[in-house]
Amino acid sequence: MQGREVWPIRYPRGDVRASDFRVVEVPVRPPRPGEVLVRNTWTSVDAALRLRLSKTAPPGYFPAFPLEEPMDGIMTVGEIVESRADGFAPGDTVWHASGWRDYAVVEAEKEALGGVGTLTKLDVGVAPAQAYLGVLGGTGLTAYAGLFHAAGLRDGDVVWVSAAAGAVGSLAAQMAKIRGHRVIGSAGSDEKVRHLREELGLDAAFNYKCGALPDLLREAAPDGIDVYFDNVGGDHLEAALGALRTSGRVAICGMISQYAAQEPPHGPGNLMLAVTKGLTIRGFRGSGHTHLLPEMSRQVGAWVREGRLSCRETIVEGLTQAPVALAGLLRGDNTGKTLVRIDGVPHGESAAG
Template identity: 80%
Template sequence: MATIGREVRPVSYPRGEVRASDFRVVEVDLRPPRPGEVLVRNTWTSVDAALRLRLREEAPPGYFPAFPLEQPMDGIMTVGEVVESHADGFNPGDTVWHASGWRDYALVEAERPALGGVGTLTKLDVRGAPPQAYLGPLGANGLTAYAGLQVAGLREGDVVWVSAAAGAVGSLVVQLAKIGGAQVIGSAGSADKVRHLVADLGVDAAFNYKDGPLPDLLREVAPDGIDVYFDNVGGTHLEVALGALRRAGRVAICGMISEYAAPKPPPGPGNLMLAVTKGLTIRGYRASYHTHLLPEMSRRMGTWLREGRIRHRETVVDGLAQAPAALAALLRGDNTGKTLVRIEDLPHREGVAHRFDQRQS
């Protein structure tokens, strides 16, 4: 008997804000898995700001390709349970991650690389962590944060500024930098997020970038400048960081959310000559460039989670059909921590956002 699944498909590329009308949910008949494939019932799927880059006619050069209209959105991390397996090493009941998200069932080829290797079908150990943690601190977000501080050459005693510090990656970066012996400054877009950064995540100082001129806000908390800037935002934030960096400062560019939905690319920093005069290092990167660090990151992050040294908050939306609304909310800055969609059908709860603080005991 064929399995009937549902998929969220884009029907138009958003102009400005992501809207529900840019997508539709389609029912599809799934064939049985062929040799080397597994059928997975997805339970949690990821919502990431960078998906907006693929909701264009053309994605940025060198990035993952744009999502074709009227097609399933391949390349979104998700976790689920194996229902049927014709692949060695995978059995019904196994919890796995893969990159066929925003659907409730997926046929996955076991050995086919996905998302540069980060999203290749992988069996997960959920004895010490809930499955959805593998979409956050134990997965691609954790790898992005962990690798980024290596890219930045973090040293004990550094003064580090992290933008979008209450987001899925930024919230991990600030805590990893503290573990590494840095003085950490976080910026975010609301008073609640600033309180979360200080009270829950232990940053040394935090500010709401909407509260005044950004150079003044940063100068108040870092009067002597910074050594490292971890960039999730780009635009004005990057320009201000270049001005605040001390000699031989470093920038790790993880993302530029300020540009994702911009109708045209904003101008670059007007003070880039400071990279020459100060001897700065500016390096962009992606998690898929650093898959060799995944086992090390997972082991160390798992330990820190169990010890309570790493905390992570989840913004959870119920219902597969609500994935576009969850993405729109994330891009507006309405989320804190990792945004997730819980896929199981829960009619009485669908569309309701929940927030959870997760600490492994």
């Protein structure tokens, strides 16, 4: 059997381009004892992949992708074709971390992505398979852990979420609304701002490109904020420090504004406010909170079944288009979770954006 894999062939300088990758046809070996062969159906596209498309990834993060090799450590769902592992059978839908390829041989007991990507059987009676790459997977875990644990959300908090039309941000903003908070979202286009207001039901939203960030945030939250859920970093973090009230909290999920920076980025110029206001600034990753997966699955799964969470998806068709999907995500072309539907997968219902 032959399969296809997407390999990086050069590390991007600045923007990601499709020419930084190539699609390679490779033989697919049969599974050995303890392994399964999976036909991948959906694969994830995440902004943080950009951090691994360089010679070295940030210390403490997942390793950089080697050039001219398959990109291990990308979340994927698929169907088992052949199994030599206890507890898994042909026809089972699973998630694992061998994405950006159409077939994968996966070791059942091997931990991947800090445990988030370890081979796991999925219940597609609860939600479609691709939902486990978004709201019911690592994306949902990141939003849940960041809001309720890293930020320690408290009654009465006013919350600002940056990149609130993105995969993690849109879920974090909605979860805060479900818990009864006043929520402000920011995004990079007027269309996304309408989405935040009209579909997600946020209390206020603004296009950060339409003025000075401190002024836009002050207009949206004239009395200040208590929690900042940070997906952007840079000037957004600086504006948040200015708007946070005493004992405010920052949960830093990502810093997409800096992922492709070719020069060392400057930190906020007003960091002393963390001292004078008694702020808590905490970085976190979803993979550091795998112990919350059962809790998150129960709670967020209930919100999904009740129709309380809007789970917009931006779907790109075909494995060969995965690099194009990543480039579009980093430009801000997406709304909600970005997914690649791998060639030959039957088309089902989705909320493509």
